[in-house]
Amino acid sequence: MTGGETIPIRESSDVIRVRAEVRRLAIGLGLGVVDQTKIVTAASELARNTLVYGGGGHAVLEVVEGKGRRGLRLSFEDHGPGILDIGQAMIDGYSSGRGLGLGLSGAKRLSSEFEITSVVGEGTRVVITRWN
Amino acid sequence: MNTPAINALRSLIADDGGTLLDEWLLSLKAAGGAANGRVNENELRTQCRDFLAALQGAFESDAPTDTHTAAYEPVTAILDEMSRSRALQGFSPSETATFVFSLKHPLFARLRRSSKDVEALGDGAWALTEVMDSLGLHVMQVYQTSREQVIKRQQEEISELSTPVVKLWDGIVALPLIGTLDSSRTQIVMENLLQSIVDQEAEIAIIDITGVPTVDTLVAQHLLKTVAAARLMGADCIISGIRPQIAQTMVHLGVELNMVSKASLSDALALALKRTGRMVVPRPIASKS
Numbered sequence: 323m324t325g326g327e328t329i330p331i332r333e334s335s336d337v338i339r340v341r342a343e344v345r346r347l348a349i350g351l352g353l354g355v356v357d358q359t360k361i362v363t364a365a366s367e368l369a370r371n372t373l374v375y376g377g378g379g380h381a382v383l384e385v386v387e388g389k390g391r392r393g394l395r396l397s398f399e400d401h402g403p404g405i406l407d408i409g410q411a412m413i414d415g416y417s418s419g420r421g422l423g424l425g426l427s428g429a430k431r432l433s434s435e436f437e438i439t440s441v442v443g444e445g446t447r448v449v450i451t452r453w454n
Numbered sequence: 455m456n457t458p459a460i461n462a463l464r465s466l467i468a469d470d471g472g473t474l475l476d477e478w479l480l481s482l483k484a485a486g487g488a489a490n491g492r493v494n495e496n497e498l499r500t501q502c503r504d505f506l507a508a509l510q511g512a513f514e515s516d517a518p519t520d521t522h523t524a525a526y527e528p529v530t531a532i533l534d535e536m537s538r539s540r541a542l543q544g545f546s547p548s549e550t551a552t553f554v555f556s557l558k559h560p561l562f563a564r565l566r567r568s569s570k571d572v573e574a575l576g577d578g579a580w581a582l583t584e585v586m587d588s589l590g591l592h593v594m595q596v597y598q599t600s601r602e603q604v605i606k607r608q609q610e611e612i613s614e615l616s617t618p619v620v621k622l623w624d625g626i627v628a629l630p631l632i633g634t635l636d637s638s639r640t641q642i643v644m645e646n647l648l649q650s651i652v653d654q655e656a657e658i659a660i661i662d663i664t665g666v667p668t669v670d671t672l673v674a675q676h677l678l679k680t681v682a683a684a685r686l687m688g689a690d691c692i693i694s695g696i697r698p699q700i701a702q703t704m705v706h707l708g709v710e711l712n713m714v715s716k717a718s719l720s721d722a723l724a725l726a727l728k729r730t731g732r733m734v735v736p737r738p739i740a741s742k743s
Contacts, residue, residue: 337607338634341667341668345667355699356698356699356702356703358699359668359700359702359703360699360700360702360703360706361669362667363669363703363707366668366670366672367670367671367707370670370672414708421671421672421675422671422674422675422709424671424707424708424709425670425671426497427708428706428707428708428709429670431706431707432706432707433705450719453688
């Protein structure tokens with residue numbers, strides 16, 4: 323595992339920065355153009371969730387190794403209100419805001435591994451991994 | 455701050471016969487503060503001389519160690535000007551800050567020579583360090599602010615990049631989207647499109663997203679809203695330029711763009727022409743023999 327890169331997410335231009343960095347890492351990892359697009363799009367969804375629903379936070383991007391392969395692991399963490407019902411939040415089309423309600427569930431489908439933990443009143447953490 | 459230390463500061467520049475300026479310039483150049491000749495030699499000399507004169511004035515004030523007093527205004531004014539112009543010329547932070555920090559060496563050397571005992575040297579060194587560090591921080595602050603202004607201006611310029619709606623044929627307009635679609639820019643783009651649908655009496659609007667690197671749910675939502683609004687204005691939209699990787703990603707994301715889409719802008723134009731009752735045919739060859 324190489325040292326992760328932390329990017330604060332405080333305004334919408336930070337979402338663009340997260341996307342650019344994820345794309346750069348994905349290219350460096352040798353991911354194909356489809357996988358690149360998938361992980362970048364997933365990162366875009368989660369970074370925007372961190373900003374819009376979590377009230378800002380940060381992303382940690384790292385290259386990980388396991389079972390003889392390499393992957394990109396992205397963690398998004400905020401100290402926002404948290405998610406009361408994760409099961410409901412993962413349903414396609416459900417949004418507590420005004421979005422399409424596909425960000426979280428879509429990001430899961432775009433990743434190899436997906437993990438979400440949330441404590442109401444403390445914040446939310448989503449970790450996704452895309453293996454090469 | 456005790457009086458000996460203040461007196462030590464005061465005598466530092468006051469006793470100078472012009473050698474301090476030369477020593478400073480030497481130290482400045484050695485540290486890369488002249489940025490490999492990017493700063494004009496005479497200009498640099500004038501800048502340094504003015505700065506020393508201003509600093510001497512400040513040292514002779516009532517509180518020479520407090521750089522926030524009115525006495526330091528001429529000093530900080532010179533630093534402001536220097537930092538700002540260097541930031542705009544693309545100097546690195548260290549090349550800029552060296553202007554102040556390179557003066558430390560000759561000043562400390564003088565202080566050591568003029569101090570009678572260790573205690574005086576210690577006090578003087580502390581007073582001088584305080585002043586120089588504070589001025590150095592000021593330089594960095596101004597440098598940073600100037601850089602931020604540059605970035606902000608560039609951001610504004612980028613967001614103002616017009617997203618023109620082009621007329622392809624009578625009743626057919628196209629909107630080639632390029633770059634990132636954030637909310638404020640999308641709003642402008644959408645208004646432009648709707649206005650030109652009115653102006654051009656367009657029946658069909660082609661939105662080409664070849665130049666959009668990432669289509670996430672927010673971008674999809676913007677597209678859906680634009681298409682819905684155009685439809686209310688009586689125009690049908692065709693989305694073109696969805697690249698294979700974007701198409702696959704959108705399917706995984708679960709986004710359904712319930713609208714007509716074509717792989718390329720030319721396919722979309724062909725469809726638009728067909729829908730408006732036109733066709734493009736090869737010109738018949740005049741004579742066959």
